[in-house]
Amino acid sequence: MPFQSPFADVEIPDVSVYDYLFSGLTDDELGRVAVFDSATNAETTYGDLRARIDAFAGALAARGIKPGDVVALHCPNTAAFVIAFHGILRAGATATTINSLYTPPEIANQLRDSGAIRYVTVSPLLPGAMAGCAEVGLGQEHVIVLDGAEGHESMMDLLSEGAPAPEVSIDPATHLAVLPYSSGTTGKAKGVMLTHRNLVANVQQSLTAIQERSDDVVLAVLPFFHIYGMNVIMSLTLKVRAKLVTMPRFDLGDFLRLIHEQRISFLYIAPPMAVALAKHPAVDDIDTSSVRAVLSGAAPLDEALGQAVKKRLGCGMQQGYGMTELSPVSHALPLDRDDISIGSVGMAVANVEFKVVDPGTGEEIDAVPGGRTAPGELWVRGPNVMVGYLGNDEATRETIDADGYLHTGDIVEVGPEGEVYVVDRLKELIKYKGYQVPPAELEAVLLTHPAIADSAVVPHPDEDAGEVPHAFVVLQEGATLTAEEVMAYVGEKVAPHKKIRVVDFIPVIPKSASGKILRKDLKGKTASDFS
Structure with a gap:
């Protein structure tokens, strides 16, 4: 018997990512600060952000970008990333986001596999980007450098044209919004096909457990090119009309300084950051009283470490679970569930059901009243499950079964409240x-x-x-x-x-x-x- 979410199903709007995030802006919201860029100290309101996204989309369309085309985005966390990313989607194209640390051969592999015909980057990453583009025959004229570089068009060039955003008609359920690539920690990186509906659904689902508010100030240091940063930190924050503070890279000193100066109230972190917050002496020198909530994801967080962060910062602590193939969230621990261990990744978010399956026998593992189940592989089904792996039907069939369950490869146990504890990766x-x-x-x-x-x-x-x-x-x-x-x-x-x-x-x-x-x-x- 599958495990069900404790949250009632939510309605998934049948709209594009752009319409879901920006079409309903009120007059009051237009003047709110959407993004504070820590690299430039510039603020962008929701009204300006939407206008720049529209202008970027119009400029792409004027250059022949149309629905079905793939545009590569290779950029650290900045306001420019937010504009370019949503501009690509607004133009009806598909964004394939490239890891900022990739080498030219890795860039070339992703360009080749995704079929990207335009490349958007920034000047510090340009040498590696051009080497990767050269390997696949993507010429200089197809490379946009957001902050400007000789011989390349810049974001300012595109925005100043004033080209109207194109009229595009897409089916959110089938049209690919993004093509992120899986981490490759257990094999060759694969293009994960996520539709507009996948991304819209997962923000809507996640809001049932991730309790961000419109008055929150959110520090965005985990990379937007990764699905956690992209759809949870960036898009969910924009959906609730909170303020996003971008950091291009993690530096503990700058991280703590921004918490103090910007009065950060909501932190999204990965376990290595939790270690620093729990143990580093520099934390004692900074006023962190503004932080009301910390959510850890991307890898399992131990109960003791979570409790140490919670105690040191005096804030709520939660953990979530997901993967690129799930857009990414399937489970999260709500802040108000103090009765459940922080070592748990929480319960299934709305519209998700899951199974735990013995990897040796293939038998489904049942709930244990008042206790934890035997360990087994986590299988997940919901509207956030990817369409499949690009050009790899075999890998898709191995990952998503005939009943629509995605086999995560993670070994978990389920507690008495339906909360999930990640034991480890099946292959590790x-x-x-x-x-x-x-x-x-x-x-x-x-x-x-x-x-x-x-x-x-x-x-x-x-x-x-x-x-x-x-x-x-x-x-x-x-x-x-x-x-x-x-x-x-x-x-x-x-x-x-x-x-x-x-x-x-x-x-x-x-x-x-x-x-x-x-x-x-x-x-x-x-x-x-x-x-």
Whole structure:
């Protein structure tokens, strides 16, 4: 029997993303600040934002961009990203967002796979962008540089033309709005086909559990090119008419300064930021009293770490779960559910139902009255499930079954209130003498040590056991710790088969832009590989 959302179904408007976010602006809302760009200190009102989106869409249409075309967007979090992104969608085109850290070959691969015919970027990223474009034959005349560069059109050039936004007719249920690419942490990155309805539905669904308000000031540091930043932080914030404060990159000093100066009230973070908020001494030097809520996503957050953030900031703490293929949110823990562990990713959002399935037998796992279920793979169904992977029917069939359930590859348990606890990735479990060892559990234990700033655990080949847990540890500044002390500390807190057998100390844990640990970059490595 599938698990149901505790929230009543919500109506999903049959409209484009643009119409959903901007068509209903009132006179009062037109004058509200929509975006504060921390890189330029410029404010953009909702009225100005909509006008610039319309003008950008008109300029794209004047250059031949039409519904069905794909435009690449390669830009850090700025007001310009918001304008360009929604301008692309307003023109009826599809935006494929490119990771700011991508190398030219990675850029070329995404351009080639997505079929992008225009490229929108900024001058600091231009050298890599042009190298990637050259590899696929996309010429300079097709590259727009938002902040200006010799030989390229700029955003100012496009906006100053005053071209009217085009009249476009699309079917929100089938027309692709965005083509983000999955992180590739477990394989080759794939284009995730998300329609206007997918994105509209997920904002509407998420509002039942993510309780942002119009008077909130939201710090947007997690990248907009990633679906979490794109549809939750950017679009959900615009939908509720709150103020978005953009940061082009994470720097703890600037992050804390903006919390103080802009009186940030709502923080979206990933677990590595939670570690800094819980442990870094600089937090004590900043007034964080304006923060009323913190939501962590992109990777599992341990209960102890969540409680530490909640206590230190004196705010509400919630966790959410999602993935690019789910637009992205399927579960979230509402702020008012203090009776449920912060270590849970919460309940299914509105219009979502899910199953937990034994990966070995394929049998559905039932609820346990008053307790937690056995672990199993999370399967999710709802209007936010992607159309499929671009040009990869086989991968789509492997991910979405005939009944419309998306197989997430995450191992979860379900509590008595229908709340979900993520145990680990199905493909990342360590096999020790036949036992399954979840790396995330060991990482959570490691982070409870006061001398440890960050950690990651990966499988290490072993002749006798098959695999043993291998910990990579980042120490707090000035702290000292031996490998033996690390192993003894964890050994006291876990079952024998979960003990860490190998430890390496490294300066930083490699992570994706969305905060996920890149375990593939650690497997087979030692500390000497990072010196």
